[in-house]
Amino acid sequence: MGFFATMPGKGVRLPLGLGRGTNRPSRPDKKSEPPSIDAASQEPRMLKRQTPLPSKDDVHVRFAGVSKTFDGTSKIVDDLDLDIYRTEFLTLLGPSGSGKTTCLMMLAGFEPTSGGSIFINGEEVYNKPPHKRNIGMVFQNYALFPNMTVGKNLAFPLEVRGVDTTERSQRVARALDLVQLEGFEDRRPSQLSGGQQQRIAIARALVFEPDLVLMDEPLGALDRTLREEMQYEIRRIQRNVGVTMVYVTHDQQEAMVLSDRVAVFNEGRIQQVSDPETLYEQPDAPFVSEFIGENNHLPGLVSEVSDRVVSVIVGNARVKAFGVGEFRVGDASTVAIRPERVALSPEPGLYSNEFEAVVNDIVFLGDHLRISVRVIGQDDFVVKISNILGHGLVLPGDRVTIGWSALDCRALALE
Numbered sequence: 001m002g003f004f005a006t007m008p009g010k011g012v013r014l015p016l017g018l019g020r021g022t023n024r025p026s027r028p029d030k031k032s033e034p035p036s037i038d039a040a041s042q043e044p045r046m047l048k049r050q051t052p053l054p055s056k057d058d059v060h061v062r063f064a065g066v067s068k069t070f071d072g073t074s075k076i077v078d079d080l081d082l083d084i085y086r087t088e089f090l091t092l093l094g095p096s097g098s099g100k101t102t103c104l105m106m107l108a109g110f111e112p113t114s115g116g117s118i119f120i121n122g123e124e125v126y127n128k129p130p131h132k133r134n135i136g137m138v139f140q141n142y143a144l145f146p147n148m149t150v151g152k153n154l155a156f157p158l159e160v161r162g163v164d165t166t167e168r169s170q171r172v173a174r175a176l177d178l179v180q181l182e183g184f185e186d187r188r189p190s191q192l193s194g195g196q197q198q199r200i201a202i203a204r205a206l207v208f209e210p211d212l213v214l215m216d217e218p219l220g221a222l223d224r225t226l227r228e229e230m231q232y233e234i235r236r237i238q239r240n241v242g243v244t245m246v247y248v249t250h251d252q253q254e255a256m257v258l259s260d261r262v263a264v265f266n267e268g269r270i271q272q273v274s275d276p277e278t279l280y281e282q283p284d285a286p287f288v289s290e291f292i293g294e295n296n297h298l299p300g301l302v303s304e305v306s307d308r309v310v311s312v313i314v315g316n317a318r319v320k321a322f323g324v325g326e327f328r329v330g331d332a333s334t335v336a337i338r339p340e341r342v343a344l345s346p347e348p349g350l351y352s353n354e355f356e357a358v359v360n361d362i363v364f365l366g367d368h369l370r371i372s373v374r375v376i377g378q379d380d381f382v383v384k385i386s387n388i389l390g391h392g393l394v395l396p397g398d399r400v401t402i403g404w405s406a407l408d409c410r411a412l413a414l415e
């Protein structure tokens with residue numbers, strides 16, 4: 001079990017009062033801003049864009065009211081509207097079966113739409129076959145030709161496009177250089193590692209210089225370390241080359257690492273499209289709040305609405321939260337609060353939400369501690385606290401106070 005051991009009945013030194021003043025209240029006025037793609041400008045220098053930031057005025061791909069049904073009745077994709085900006089890294093994130101691959105297939109031209117329109121560079125593409133859409137694609141299973149060398153695999157897309165021999169070998173060399181596999185021309189796919197094969201698949205998707213690249217779970221077959229390495233690699237390449245990327249994954253962390261914006265899918269509908277930080281800090285829907293990171297959810301009824309702060313009766317307590325959307329007294333709501341935004345034993349009166357709780361369990365996770373408590377009728381409310389030693393002792397069964405700011409929790413409308 002190592003680091004991840006639970007310690008029932010054992011004392012664990014806990015940073016009592018650590019939450020004091022460490023919470024970072026969100027600004028209520030920030031919420032109504034449109035999705036921002038400025039996060040990319042905050043990156044570490046190595047990953048900084050060498051291409052201009054995507055502009056909302058330069059729409060590369062547009063889904064307009066797109067729907068898809070395979071059987072004529074159930075809609076796999078339902079009235080999808082989405083603009084993807086030129087040179088943007090946009091990720092479709094959602095659970096299995098939510099329609100992500102279907103969207104890529106329609107964009108690539110391998111599946112017809114059942115309704116609505118897809119535009120690429122302003123042109124409606126319904127009747128345009130895949131090979132005329134000039135899109136590079138990478139799938140989960142590398143799909144390299146096993147009987148051809150790496151060089152031949154890379155030259156193939158150029159050959160079918162009628163590029164001459166000299167130009168072909170130059171472009172193949174450039175593509176290999178881009179994925180840092182110079183000198184691998186004569187190997188066969190079976191002589192490469194999984195990560196190398198995936199690099200070649202990426203090089204092959206880029207070798208004919210498309211301006212739009214689609215990737216469907218390209219790292220799904222790789223182990224965790226290699227996957228993380230390849231995430232940075234993909235991002236570096238996408239920034240360097242300046243292509244528009246539409247990327248599919250069901251791994252939320254991968255989506256956060258890679259993307260300018262993430263579109264969260266559920267049952268064929270987009271729940272929210274935002275930059276990663278907004279998605280985490282300001283989820284608009286219960287599905288997003290549950291799907292992205294960890295959240296405590298407190299169900300209740302709205303008892304008071306004042307400007308943007310909403311009071312919700314949870315059990316027999318009153319929780320104050322930032323209201324997302326319009327609420328009226330009596331509406332059902334679920335209040336979402338991140339475990340790391342809850343303070344243990346805060347200074348009395350510091351937060352507008354302060355409740356007595358009983359400690360159930362404490363889990364030591366190395367850099368932080370996860371404390372499960374019973375509070376206002378909830379059996380498994382989670383508080384996450386950084387592991388800074390020397391602050392006192394909490395044991396299962398102890399009574400404690402927990403507190404959080406109204407602006408750090410969000411009252412979401414129940415669908």
Ligand SMILES: Nc1ncnc2c1ncn2[C@@H]1O[C@H](COP(=O)(O)OP(=O)(O)OP(=O)(O)O)[C@@H](O)[C@H]1O
Binds near residue numbers: 097099
């Ligand atoms: N050719 C097809 N015929 C009938 N149903 C299909 C077809 N392709 C996909 N579906 C159905 O459409 C739904 C969405 O599938 P899709 O492959 O787009 O999901 P996904 O979000 O990519 O999931 P995953 O993360 O598992 O890859 C699923 O219920 C699937 O069974």
Ligand SMILES: [Mg+2]
Binds near residue numbers: 100101102216
């Ligand atoms: Mg899929």
